[in-house]
Amino acid sequence: MNKSEAKFFNTSNKMNKAFLKLLEKKEFKDISIIEICNEAGVNRSTFYAHYDNTYDLLQETHSNLIKKFFDDINQTIDVIDIQKASADELIFITPQYLIPYLRFVKNNKFIYKVYNNSNAFATNETDKLLIENIFMPIYEKNGVKDKTIVNYMSKYFLSGINAITMEWVQRDCVDDILLICEIISICVRPAMKFTKD
Numbered sequence: 001m002n003k004s005e006a007k008f009f010n011t012s013n014k015m016n017k018a019f020l021k022l023l024e025k026k027e028f029k030d031i032s033i034i035e036i037c038n039e040a041g042v043n044r045s046t047f048y049a050h051y052d053n054t055y056d057l058l059q060e061t062h063s064n065l066i067k068k069f070f071d072d073i074n075q076t077i078d079v080i081d082i083q084k085a086s087a088d089e090l091i092f093i094t095p096q097y098l099i100p101y102l103r104f105v106k107n108n109k110f111i112y113k114v115y116n117n118s119n120a121f122a123t124n125e126t127d128k129l130l131i132e133n134i135f136m137p138i139y140e141k142n143g144v145k146d147k148t149i150v151n152y153m154s155k156y157f158l159s160g161i162n163a164i165t166m167e168w169v170q171r172d173c174v175d176d177i178l179l180i181c182e183i184i185s186i187c188v189r190p191a192m193k194f195t196k197d
Contacts, residue, residue, distance in 0.1 A: 012050055014040040016061040019054075023110040028058070062111055069104045070129050098181045105165055106173040116166045127158050157188055 018039035022031050031054060037047050051057045105112055135154045144150060161184055168180050 008050075011040075011042060011046060012060065013064075014042065015047065015050065015057060016064055019057050019061050020108075020111065023114065028054070028114040058111070058114060062115070065104075065108055065111065066129065069101070072100075094185070095178075095181050098184060099177060102165070102168075102177045102180055105169065106177065109169050109173050112166070112169045116169055127154070130154070130158065160184075160187055 015036060018036050019031070022035055022039055033044060033047055033054065036054070036057065037044055047057075051060070131150070131154045135157070136150060139145070139150045139153065144153070164180065164184050164187065168175060
């Protein structure tokens with residue numbers, strides 16, 4: 001990364017942080033570009049050099065949070081060795097993965113509330129990372145290699161997990177993480193049997 005790119009990235013990072021700070025105090029619809037700029041210590045022209053509007057900033061902030069989550073989880077979780085694991089170990093809806101994810105959502109509930117309340121919850125980045133890093137290797141190990149089938153099956157699981165998670169966010173994450181983890185596990189595990197031809 002050259003000096004110019006580093007400056008651009010640092011400015012973006014400042015605006016992401018300022019935006020998250022403002023979300024803790026105000027509704028998304030009430031946050032102005034001027035407020036974001038003042039909080040980040042940048043001017044309006046700098047904002048518009050990075051984003052077209054606050055929705056672009058919302059998308060980038062969420063994407064950056066998700067990437068950080070996956071970087072952190074890969075460093076802190078003992079990820080199953082897919083090639084050596086038994087069939088019983090090849091279940092991706094486990095507390096090992098769910099609890100860190102639910103903690104992450106709770107710690108960032110303000111941004112998830114924005115998505116939830118605006119019906120704009122875009123899980124494409126999250127879903128892509130989950131499918132590539134967790135779902136796909138497990139499906140392949142179990143003999144499911146057709147990417148179309150994997151995509152449909154993954155969307156099925158992710159839709160249910162996202163629906164439960166967003167209901168939890170709507171309730172301000174007051175229910176215990178272990179309870180939400182158990183509910184998700186109960187809902188998806190009956191559908192997790194794989195068959196090989």
